[in-house]
Structure formats: C-alpha cells, structure tokens
Amino acid sequence: MRVEVVNIGTELLLGKVTNTHAGYFGEELFKLGLRIQRQTTIPDDDAIRTVLKEAFPRTDVILVTGGLGPTSDDITREVVAEMLGRKLILDQGIVDDLKAFFDNRGYEMSSSNERQAMVPEGAVVLDNPNGTAPGLYVPAVESEGTPHLFLLPGPPRELRPMTANLVLPKLVELLGPENAPETWHNFRIYGAGESAIADNLEPKLESIENLELGYCARLGEVDLRLIGPQQSIDQAADIIRAEYAREIIAESEESIESVIVRLLSDRHETVATAESCTGGQIANTITNAAGSSGVFHRGYVTYANSAKAELLGVPAELIVKHGAVSDEVVRAMAEGCLARSGADHALAVSGIAGPGGGSEEKPVGTVFIALASKGHDTFSKRHFTPADRISFKMRVTRLTLDLLRQHLAGFQLIA
C-alpha cells in the first residue's frame, strides 16, 4: 500500500515552525510495515490542487495535514470536493460540536467557523476533541481512480490523537489481515563508518533473501536497520554480530549514555568525569539519561591549568613539562579524578578544540582521552579529529564515552 503525506502550511516553509509531521507519520506507519513514498510541504494557497492531482494516480493513501481552519486561505475541503466532483454539505453534527466547544470555553462561535462544518459528500467525519477542525476520511473510489484521502488538522496536539485513534486503525483495516507488518531489527554501531560497513557487509549479506538494509549515520554512530522476514533477519544478525562485536553499542535504538548508565547500574558502579576541551559535555551527556543520578555523582570541568592542579591534583611540573594537552596530563587527570571522587571509573579528556591554541606538534583537533578504573591499569589514547569547535566537542565526547562502554562490555581497550 503506497502512502503519501502532504503538509499544508506557509509557516512550515518559512523556518518558523519545524515540520514534525513527516517524522511522526513515518514512525507510526513503519510499525504497520508501511513506508511514506513522498512527503510534500506547500504553502496555504492553491498548490494543494496540483499536488493532489499529481499524487492521485500514483498512490493508494494520502494523508493531508492543515488547511482545515476557519479562514479563507483554508481551502482543503473545497479543493477536495471539487476534484472528486462532490458537493459540500453542512454537517449538523459538526455545527453542534463546534457550538459546544466554544460554549465550554465561554466564547461565542464565529461565523467563519461554520466553514469547518462543510463536508464533501460521502466523507466520514473524524472527531477532534482537541480543537475545532474535525478531520475527514474520504474512501477511495476505484472506478474513479481516487485514493483514500485523510484530511487532518495541522496542530500536532490535534493531529496525533486523531491519527492514533482513528487513522491508524483504519489503515490496518485497509491493509487487511494478509498484509501483517514486516519485522525489523536495528544495530547501533560506533567506531566504523557507514561506507566501510556497507563495503564490508553488503557482499556478505547479498545472498540472504528479501533482506533490506537501511543506514543512518550521525556523529560517528551508524544505525543499521534490517527489514525483512524474521529468518533473513536472524541470518544477517549473526553475521553482523560476528563482524562488529566490539562496535555494536546496542541492538536497539538505545543511546550510548543510556547503555553506560544501564551497565553501571547493573554492576552497582559509578563514573566521574574530568574534562578540559569538552567543557562539561561528557557529564552533560551522561546526565541526559534517566537514572544517571545513581551512577554519576560528580564531574570536574578543569579548563584552566590551575583547575587541573587544584581540583584533580595534576602536578604543575607535569603540565609545564608535557603541556596540558598530553598523554601524561590526561592520565594524571583520570587518576586524580578516580582518587578524589571515589568513583569506580573516571574519564578524562584534554585537547585543542580551536580555533586558536594549535601548534605544529599538536594541531587543532588533537585530543588525549583516558579511562582510569579501580583495579585496572589506566588506559589512554591520542586522537586527531579536526572539526569546527562544536563538532569537535561532540566527537570527543562520544569517543570518550565509547571507551567506558567498551570497557564495561568486557572488551580489552585497543591503544
């Protein structure tokens, strides 16, 4: 079943409001095994006419949002009636609901609201308990080549309950029992690039039947999604687990910070942080995970050398001799953080975010990261990841969190 989404709203094209409709529908439809073939945003003008005309022959379902308001630029109802050659009829049930809606709020109903009660012949009214504009469902007419049309309100607060309660169940009904949704499985991978993964895996998975791969890369993390029959997914998953044992953060969409908080909670252990160039982002990321207060008690942001000495006990001579951005200093930061915080694990970073501060030996983008854990040798590593300041901080944060994730997952760290 082919589905398209059409979002009407000038504000969506001016950068004033982010269009979250496509993402919401995408996620909900995916669970039904449906994909959106195309999503189009148009202004509040008669572009709706062209867009529907183009979409009618190539799709089975169109979800339209917006253009159901009471003002004169809300023309979705009129255009649809005209295109289908149906009359617009005043629906007394809607008029009564609108009156009640306004009465309840102590307002008088404006005469322009009556436009919202005009319904194309043959349409089913979709109740909107959260606003004034009811939705409309116009069933497909095979002989006329028109798809199923859902006309839905624009505000997410009205749209989402209506979709969940009325639209999705109708779609399941239209799909029929023979089209039960496909299964899918997600691998979240860190430490291997999207193209390297594709180059490596695609030949190995080629022979598996009806397997579809989806990739999504973000900040060095790759979501690899397998879609297809369960047997094919199982077969592919075994191969992927063998190839990326170390790099798989989660077989789900769990974030790396949430994985860390979960692994630490399971072991009743804690982590503390000592950050220079990331400026608090590692602590900030860990504390984004619910439940982090059980495993994270404190963090030090030691931007200045004096703070590294005072708060972490890094010897001033070490900084003078090797520089604040050095293997020696980052190890001392991690070890000082471990000792002073009493935590079971301590993460430390020191690097050059730029734009200033680089040298020939240590250019902007150079960073040293370290993990000290009770009863283990301190691990440290130099990385070079030049980028703008904010991206640099993000990348270093993930590199550092992944050290702890690998350690907690039982891997020997690789220098």
Added chain:
Amino acid sequence: MRVEVVNIGTELLLGKVTNTHAGYFGEELFKLGLRIQRQTTIPDDDAIRTVLKEAFPRTDVILVTGGLGPTSDDITREVVAEMLGRKLILDQGIVDDLKAFFDNRGYEMSSSNERQAMVPEGAVVLDNPNGTAPGLYVPAVESEGTPHLFLLPGPPRELRPMTANLVLPKLVELLGPENAPETWHNFRIYGAGESAIADNLEPKLESIENLELGYCARLGEVDLRLIGPQQSIDQAADIIRAEYAREIIAESEESIESVIVRLLSDRHETVATAESCTGGQIANTITNAAGSSGVFHRGYVTYANSAKAELLGVPAELIVKHGAVSDEVVRAMAEGCLARSGADHALAVSGIAGPGGGSEEKPVGTVFIALASKGHDTFSKRHFTPADRISFKMRVTRLTLDLLRQHLAGFQLIA
C-alpha cells in the same frame, strides 16, 4: 525567483531523523526575500527522477539535499547527469581532497568513496570541509528549460556551512542587483514569548510603511526579524529597543553564550559554574563559544549531595534541613563556587529534572538558580518549568545564563 527544496533520505521518512532542512532553508531564503514554493521529501531510491522531472518546468532553482554519499543508494549525481544528458566525469581535485580527508584521520579511503568524485559535465564543485561529499552546482540552461540545481550534502553540519558560504552568495548573484535583498535587522529576545511580543508590538508598528516582521522561536529565545526599507527598520528598531531593553540579548544572531563571553572578556572577568540538575550543560554551553577559555576556568558538576559538600563546601545540615533542591542550598552552591574558584561570578543550579524525584511541594520541573558575584549580594530565584528531562535541562541552562547576561549588561536582577 521560484525556489523548490527536495530532501532525499529514507531516514527522514522513517521518523528517525527530523527534517530540519526546510526550516533552515526557509529562514535563510527569507532573508534574501525568497520563499520556498514547495518542499518534497523522498526516499533514497529513483523517486528523485520523477520529482526533478515534475519540478524542472515550474521552478527557477532547486536545492537538493542528500543522496551524495558513497553507497549504492546514493544516486543523485547519476540521475542528474542522465536527466541533463551530461557525462559523469571523475574529478581529480575531489579525489585528492577525499584522500587528504581520510589521511588526516588515519583511515584508508574506501573504494566506494570514489563515486563521490564523479561530477556531471559543466557542474561547479562546492567544497565541503566538513565531510566527504562535495556539493555541486549545475547552472540553468535556458534553451533546455532546466533550472539552477544545487546538489548538497544531507548532514546539517556539512549542509549549513556550504549553504552559507557558497549557495546563498550564488543565489544573491542570480537575483541580480535589481533584486538585491531588502535590508533586515534581527533582534534576539529572551524572556518574552513569541505571541506576547506579536500582540504587544504589532499595533505599535502597524503604521510603519513596508515593514515586514518575521518570528522564529526556539528554547524560549525569539528571533524577531525586521525586513523593509532602512528608514522603516530604524523607526521600528527604536520602538522595539524601548519595549524590550532588558530582554534583547543581541541585535544580531549572536548566541547568549557568545554574548556572555564577549561581555566578560571586555571586563577582564571570569565565571565559574556549580551545576546539579543541568549536569554540566551550562559549562558545556559557555565553552561552545570560541574564546571561552579566557573567561571560564572551571566548573563543578555536583550531582550527589556529597559532591556539593566536598567540592563547594555546602554544609551538610543545610541539605538535610532544606533539601538539595532549595533556595538555601543553591545560594550556598553559588557562594562556595565563587570562593573556591576565585572567579568573579559564579552560577549555580539545583532542581528536579525527572522523571523521578518530585514531591508535592517540589514537583518535577522545580529549579532554583543563583548568581553570586564579587562585591554583590547573591541573587537567587525559584522557577517551575516542567518538561521532558532534556528540554528541562536546556531551559534551565538558558534561564541561568540569562541571569549572568542581564547582570553583565547592567540590569538589576528581578526576583
């Protein structure tokens, strides 16, 4: 000049990633006096062919994002070359740049990356310092009825600098001097809502000729953009400055952290942070601004009570008596931070991010924030801003930074 936007990316239709491209382009084009006529999202498949074919005759410019990656589903280059009847040519400059990009990071270039160096004849390469996929600009050919095509990378971190540095200037050039964008002026306002600003200002600005107002709200910050002839802008700006003297962060698009770093640098002063519920986000935000190392030397993330006592000297009795989330404790945190860090200003926060930890007296969303400054009485304030954990942290971070901004800008803080 008619502009359309086409976003390619299966993930944008699966709800995994929110499509922020349309909003970004909408905002930037608005500054040039251009509006997006239509925005379309399609999966990584050959839908790009149909979409471009439909768009060619009805528009002057198409901005395409995505589909420039190294994998086999990235076919934008091929489709465009085919539709324009041009050959794809290996661009040695791109190959060299790609090799350097991977060399710098200590990786070997994958053979699939070579696809990214294939360029349709006659296209102009748009440099991408932030990723592997260069952009391409294919000028319009009037005799063939093809519009100006910009093929751009999908990741915002790559797309946005490329758009700002290369695409927008080219659009200005294409517009020509007779269509030079109108002047505009931005006010960044914090502490007043978008609709409240509109209700207040619009009657006052109504009589000013040819003045257009644009709003963009984000995290409590509102960008209010004035567009029109210089004289009208000047007239309106005077009124806005009088109405929102305290709330104007900047008359530009400068971030609040950058404003703070600039004001502190001017005064040769420093700030330190003591964070509980924000978990390092205040320090992280300050250190996002270039030059922050001159004014920010250290931060404390004191999530656990023991950390508040040890690192900031908050008396344990105070925490027992009033609770960690209290006016008394947040003031002690700020004052302890000021004394121990030696900074000129200290910001402190303690609150309940949730989902757990709330009580009837102090429900989830309650937060106390404080500013201690040398030679000033400590200021503190209770706020209630219930939201999901991550939004809560962001809002509290901005509330707290704005305390310091107001203080540095010379305003008496209002309890």
